[in-house]
Amino acid sequence: MPRVIVGPADFDPGTALATLEADAGAIASFIGIVRGTADNRPLAALTLEHYPGMTEQALARIADTAMTRWRLLDCLIIHRTGRLEPGARIVLAAAASAHRGDAIEAMTFLIDWLKTDAPFWKHETFRDGTARWVAPRETDQHARDRWIEP
Amino acid sequence: MKILYFAWLRERIGHAEATIDPPAGVTTIAELTEYLASLSPAHQRAFANRSAIKTALDQVFAPPETPLGDAQELAYFPPFTGG
Numbered sequence: 001m002p003r004v005i006v007g008p009a010d011f012d013p014g015t016a017l018a019t020l021e022a023d024a025g026a027i028a029s030f031i032g033i034v035r036g037t038a039d040n041r042p043l044a045a046l047t048l049e050h051y052p053g054m055t056e057q058a059l060a061r062i063a064d065t066a067m068t069r070w071r072l073l074d075c076l077i078i079h080r081t082g083r084l085e086p087g088a089r090i091v092l093a094a095a096a097s098a099h100r101g102d103a104i105e106a107m108t109f110l111i112d113w114l115k116t117d118a119p120f121w122k123h124e125t126f127r128d129g130t131a132r133w134v135a136p137r138e139t140d141q142h143a144r145d146r147w148i149e150p
Numbered sequence: 151m152k153i154l155y156f157a158w159l160r161e162r163i164g165h166a167e168a169t170i171d172p173p174a175g176v177t178t179i180a181e182l183t184e185y186l187a188s189l190s191p192a193h194q195r196a197f198a199n200r201s202a203i204k205t206a207l208d209q210v211f212a213p214p215e216t217p218l219g220d221a222q223e224l225a226y227f228p229p230f231t232g233g
Binding site: 032048049050051053054057079090091111114115116117118119120121122123133134135136140 | 154156157158206209210225227228229230231232233
């Protein structure tokens with residue numbers, strides 16, 4: 001069963017990956033970490049706002065899509081919310097399959113789609129006291145769209 | 151009907167949530183957006199660039215022409231930037 005976890009709590013990557021099917025054959029994972037800078041300016045924190053309810057539904061839909069599109073045994077998405085400092089883990093996306101090709105592709109799909117299709121908004125606070133909302137990137141949209149089936 | 155604002159829309163409008171009764175004649179998201187934009191100068195500024203704003207009706211993405219129907223919740227937000 002695909003699983004989705006959303007909230008402020010940190011996660012241990014080893015423990016999280018161990019909850020995927022033990023006899024899978026292959027587990028592919030991605031972990032996103034808060035950068036220390038944005039546009040070469042030192043960052044104090046990244047704050048993640050989200051839409052409780054819609055977020056969980058959107059992530060579950062993305063995970064279900066991966067389960068039907070690739071030969072997966074399991075997949076997992078963890079996304080943190082609230083204030084996170086540089087070096088903190090933000091997100092984990094993982095897919096388990098009997099075959100590495102399916103696991104790696106599905107994991108890439110999960111991270112590409114959760115960036116554009118789940119209701120999260122990043123707010124950057126810089127060390128100089130200024131702050132801004134992160135603008136959506138065209139490259140993220142292209143990364144999403146390459147998975148659209150003809 | 152419950153109206154939710156997220157990210158810079160919430161900041162510009164000054165609150166995260168409001169309850170409103172759509173006035174007579176307002177039947178779609180686009181029409182309700184026009185009405186909301188007329189509520190105050192802050193609303194007007196927040197809604198100035200309509201193309202940068204997305205909407206979800208009862209937590210499902212919905213384009214401006216979507217009828218409001220019996221929906222309980224309408225959310226306004228900028229494009230997503232998670233991950």
